[in-house]
Every structure is written in structure tokens, then in C-alpha cells.
Amino acid sequence: MNSRRTWALIRFGLTTLFLFVVWILFSADAGFFSLLFGFFISLLSASLTYHIFLPEHEANLRFFIPRPFSLIRFFILMVAALYASSFQVVKAVITGNTNPRIVHFRTRLRSDLARTILANAITFTPGTMTLDLNDDHLTVHWLLCSTTHAKAAGEAIKTRLEHALGRTWL
Amino acid sequence: MMIVREILALIAFVIGTAFGLVGMVGLFRFKDPYSRLHAGSLCGTTAVFSYLIALLLLSPSVASTLRMIILIVFFLISAPTGSSIVARFIWESEDAERQRSSMNREDKSL
Numbered sequence: 001m002n003s004r005r006t007w008a009l010i011r012f013g014l015t016t017l018f019l020f021v022v023w024i025l026f027s028a029d030a031g032f033f034s035l036l037f038g039f040f041i042s043l044l045s046a047s048l049t050y051h052i053f054l055p056e057h058e059a060n061l062r063f064f065i066p067r068p069f070s071l072i073r074f075f076i077l078m079v080a081a082l083y084a085s086s087f088q089v090v091k092a093v094i095t096g097n098t099n100p101r102i103v104h105f106r107t108r109l110r111s112d113l114a115r116t117i118l119a120n121a122i123t124f125t126p127g128t129m130t131l132d133l134n135d136d137h138l139t140v141h142w143l144l145c146s147t148t149h150a151k152a153a154g155e156a157i158k159t160r161l162e163h164a165l166g167r168t169w170l
Numbered sequence: 171m172m173i174v175r176e177i178l179a180l181i182a183f184v185i186g187t188a189f190g191l192v193g194m195v196g197l198f199r200f201k202d203p204y205s206r207l208h209a210g211s212l213c214g215t216t217a218v219f220s221y222l223i224a225l226l227l228l229s230p231s232v233a234s235t236l237r238m239i240i241l242i243v244f245f246l247i248s249a250p251t252g253s254s255i256v257a258r259f260i261w262e263s264e265d266a267e268r269q270r271s272s273m274n275r276e277d278k279s280l
Contacts, residue, residue, distance in 0.1 A: 025240055028233050086189060086216040093196035100205050123250035126211045130254060131261040143208045
């Protein structure tokens with residue numbers, strides 16, 4: 001019971017901190033009353049929503065606290081992948097050669113947050129789109145499909161992003 | 171310094187507009203809904219992202235730069251969510267369709 005309470009307290013504190021930082025960034029005002037108001041509002045919202053924002057079963061801080069440098073590296077990789085696959089889709093639109101297929105593969109990321117971000121990154125790049133995410137099983141629609149073999153398809157679509165994500169979160 | 175930023179921003183605007191145009195063409199060229207969504211995501215993410223980068227380059231002060239970065243982060247979260255909802259709806263309605271047709275086949279075999 002005691003460790004659960006400590007964990008709840010940590011999650012509550014992290015949620016408050018996150019909301020407070022977002023409040024400061026959005027209001028862009030460092031006045032005393034603005035900070036006080038923002039702090040109390042963050043406390044209120046955090047007390048209502050911390051169990052949804054950071055679920056209890058995420059049993060490790062590394063599951064949702066990113067490493068900043070790896071996060072920046074992941075962001076740069078994702079922008080590079082975005083433009084590379086955009087050019088491929090542009091070529092496909094002009095020539096009309098597409099091979100749309102649905103492929104399935106698994107991810108080895110463990111936290112819900114990292115999996116969701118991987119699915120979102122796959123959808124974000126044109127040419128691939130996540131249809132379903134069940135535990136570690138991803139269903140992806142691939143516009144320029146070269147293989148339906150699960151491992152090879154996973155290699156082609158997500159391995160680089162997954163490596164970068166695995167360094168950022170667990 | 172300002173002129174370099176303006177030229178880079180112009181390049182980003184041109185790239186974004188080109189992607190948007192090709193995405194629009196693809197929206198009418200492709201036939202099945204998933205491929206159309208892919209072409210739509212060319213408009214919806216690559217073009218908009220290029221515009222946001224251009225606006226980031228043109229932003230005059232630190233405060234507006236920070237806000238542009240927040241906008242980009244929220245765009246990174248919200249843009250795939252929208253197309254994911256549409257794709258998932260198509261996927262699940264096709265699933266239901268398959269199940270219904272297989273049930274009809276079973277009925278005929280009986």
C-alpha cells in the first residue's frame with residue numbers, strides 16, 4: 001500500500017510539473033499572479049487526471065520521461081524519414097505504380113507511450129499508415145509494399161525509428 | 171541574416187506548395203480509400219510541416235519562436251491522430267463487411 005501511495009504521489013507531482021510548464025509556455029508571462037494562478041490550476045487538473053495521464057501499471061520512470069538528446073535525435077530522424085517517404089509517394093503519384101498491401105509486425109518497445117508514438121510516427125510519414133495497435137502487434141497499410149514477410153516489412157518500415165525511440169523511452 | 175532566413179523560408183514555402191499540389195492530384199488519381207488517405211497525408215503533413223518550418227524561420231522574436239515550436243509539437247501529435255481515426259474506421263467497417271459476407275455464405279451453404 002505504501003509503495004503504491006509513493007508512486008501515486010510521484011505521478012501526481014510529474015503531472016503537475018508538466019501542466020505548469022505548459023501553462024508557462026502558453027501564457028508567456030512570468031508575473032507573480034500568473035504563475036500562482038497557473039500553479040493552482042495545474043494542481044487542480046493534476047489531482048483530477050493524473051491516473052489517466054500516467055497510468056499506474058507503467059512501473060518505471062523511464063517509461064515516460066524521455067532522454068532529451070535522444071528525443072531530439074528521434075525528431076530529426078523522423079523529419080528525414082518524412083521527406084524521404086514523401087518523395088517516394090510523389091513518384092508513385094506521378095507514375096501511378098503502387099502496390100498497396102496490409103502488413104503485420106511486432107515491436108519490441110515496452111511502454112505504452114513509446115508504442116503510441118511509434119504508431120503515430122508511422123502514420124505521420126506518407127506511404128505507411130497504422131490501422132491497429134494491439135499490445136505489441138501493429139497492423140500497417142503500406143502503399144509501396146515490397147514484401148509481406150513480417151520481419152522484413154518491419155525492418156523496412158520501423159527499425160530505425162524504433163531504435164531511436166528505444167533510446168529515448170524504454 | 172534576415173535575407174538568408176527569408177530565402178530559406180521561401181524555399182520551404184515552395185516545397186510545401188509543391189507537395190500540396192501533388193497530394194491533391196494523388197487524391198483524385200488513386201482509387202481505393204487507403205491510397206487516397208496516403209495522398210491526403212502528403213497534403214496534410216508534409217505540406218503543413220514545410221509551412222510551419224518556414225514560419226519558424228520567419229518568426230521575429232524568441233517568444234514567437236517558442237510558440238511555433240509548441241505548435242509544431244502539437245501538430246506532430248494531432249495530424250497523425252486524425253488520419254489514423256479515418257483509417258481505423260475504414261479498417262473496422264471492412265472487417266464488419268467481411269464478417270457479414272462470410273455469414274451470408276454460410277447461410278447459403280445451409
